[in-house]
Amino acid sequence: MKLTVIGGGGVRSPFLAKSIACHADKIDLTEVCFLDIDENHLNTYGKIAKHVFKFLKPEIKFTLTTDKLSALSNADYVITTIRVGGENGRVQDELIALKHKVLGQETTGVGGFAMASRSIPAILEYCKLIEQVSSPNAILFNFTNPSGLVTEAIIKSGFNRQVFGICDAPTEFIREVARMIDCSYDELSMDCYGLNHLSWFPTFQRKNQDVTLQILSDPRLYEQTSMKYFEPELTRLLNDQFSNEYLYFYFYSDVALQAILLSEQTRGQQIKEINDRMFTKLKQMDAEVDIDKNIDNAFAVFYSHYLERENSYMKSESAKDKSIQKPLISFKEFLAVPDDSGYAGVAVDIIQALKGEQERRVIVSVKNEGALDFLYDDDVVEISCLASKKGIKPVHYKDIPDTQKNLISKVKEYERLAVDAILHQDKQKAIKALMVHPLVNSYSIAKSLIEDYELFPNTK
Template sequence: MKLTVIGGGGVRAPLFVGSALRRAERSGLTEICLQDIDEKKLDLFGRLSQEVARRMQSPVRVTMAREAERALEGASYVVTTVRPGFEDGRIKDERISLSHGVLGQETTGPGGFAMALRSIPAILSYAETLKRVSPEAWLFNFTNPAGLVAQALQDAGYHRTVGICDGANGAQEALAHWFKVPQNDIRAEVYGLNHLSFTRSARIKSEEVLQPLIDDDHFLKSTRQRMFDPKLIRRQRNWINEYLYYYYYAEKAVEALKADARTRGEEVKDLNAALIAGLAGIDLDKSADEALARYYAYERRRNATYMHYARDDAPSMEEADRLVETAVVETGEEGEGYAGVALNLIDALETNVPCYSGLNVRNDGAIDGLAADDVVEVSCVIDKSGIKPVKIGAMPDAQGQLVRSVKHYERLAIRAISRRDCDTAIEALMAHPLVLSYSRAAPLVDEYLAAHKDYAGEWT
């Protein structure tokens, strides 16, 4: 069985490969093909991935390809994780938004729209190639904004596609850790949209375990829920997706992002450049330990300042920088992130052992008040027969109003991008709860189209 990673020259490739190799015998995996248009990065992180496979003494082949058709041919599963416009595109998205006093973040609000300008056409192109050379393959999209991209794929008729995001399973993961049980033993009820979802219930066997812990400060402080006021969580009686920080603390988030000397994109660009320069100076054949130590230190440093402005316990930039000095070769098993979501699906589809996961799929009646063809983030059951959303029913009024509002924006945004229509793009941003204003939406659209003209093309 062949698994292809589109964007396999990205810095996360060795972690993904390590996770996949640990599961290879279970799923029948025989080849992981890493594809990327950046030949230098593909060679660098591809060779590091091959070193991971060598150390694990895995029989699975780790191959590399620049051409999408060659990489996709014969694939059973494809994971897409690309960044059209690279880090510089992300930085433009952030800086343009912040200059208008609105959120500069790559998946939520106007920054997410700007990312979608570039991501949707790119992923649709890969999907078309996949349909031609491996029509029975599943496509798991992790490219941001994952919900918008998944909706665009479904609208274009690519129905063997799923949007994946580790954030959808935050409650499930935290509860598994708390109770020291396998994550798949937790039956969570997730509903909403990507980066805008809620978990209202979670059970182990027949016992409800989430609701009692919402009243437990110790539990909340041990999870990413610590970025929210416990009163907010208890008022909602839901586990709240961490990206809802941008809605519930909107002005604080914008102020914090504007106060940072560097945007997140600028920080990641600097970290990536330092990592690549450092690895380029190491002979991997002679000094693999040094290369892997530097790589894992980079991962610790990058993760340390994730959403740092929302966490009281986040380290300073200086403290985070010192993490890079700790040269420890890790196992890579500390947390699989999006790789774990994708690999759990593959395991279930191949082995017929059911998996329970929050995914971005067609609604098909799972959540009341949304259309059947709306892509939603919802709990699903996965086995050899396919991927089936769990019936959620009606959303509470407060959560439902926000979800429907953002879904309206998503539909308009996809229509604008598919038609290259400026008026519809402005209407989309005006509909987004983090923009709302015509006087902000119009110049945002103009500036984003100008900044990304090489990707967006000519709009009317």
């Protein structure tokens, strides 16, 4: 079985390579290909990913390529993780939003729309190629942000393969809670409903025993997990349901905006500066001594800069440090640390379940199909699903609190309009999409934003 990663030259490629390698036997992989159109990045981050994979799974063929056709030919599984426009695009998205005094976070509101307007056309071109040259039963796992919006666009474009949107925020929250209560990740599960980066987690189970109240009453919840961005009183107002960390941008939008305006750099500028510095050092090292011959030192440069990114996550928006500060480790230590079902874990769970090995519960973005009765069946939602050889079925949730229901409905209206606007290059629908989004909520601002982003310039 062949797995192809579109965007294999990204900064997170070494982690994705490790996760795939650790789970390769579970899904009978014989070939892995990392594809990227940026040869420089592929020959830098992709090289590190190649060494990670070859140390862990030397018997499996692993290739790096810029050739889309060869990469996708006969692929059984495809992961998309691309950033069209690179870090420069992200920075511009943020700065234009801030000019209008609205949040430009890359996956929510206008920042997410700008990113989607670049991501969706590029992804759909890959989808056409997948239909032409990949396996007839190929499965697409979309990691490209904004994941839910991109996944909905893929489905509504008429793509005739299975597609699932994957985000690591819910699974990362499970890992944080598992560490907090000192249990293994596999022992703990939670319910999830909503949209990508706009979801709630109403219950937790440990070995099929409900532990929701135990976790809610633990003061460490607001110190050692992403719930640190919220106050206990807010959780009570939300019917004692745990919040996806990205809901911070909705319930603390004024605080986040003010913090960003007072910060020396936006998050995009910060990431760009770190990545530029890291890439320069790695390229200089590669020129002096090939990365292939100096992987330990190359990984040290890579990982130290990566930690700088990770350990400063959400700091400029919330003025709070990350709950768990990751330590610096060597290449050998990185390889030795057990994989915690990270980036590829959910995809592997889905593949195993579809093969009929055992039913699994996963959190993915899929068509609603009645799971949330206040949304349309063809809306894409982020929700707990039961995966088996019969397919993937979303869990149906009733009695959703009105506050959650209203916000989900409002943002879903934006998502429908946004997908339609991007698929049909419709400027008026783009303006309407931003106008109804809670983080813009203004016709005049929405119209000005679309003009400043220079989106759909050839339409009225």
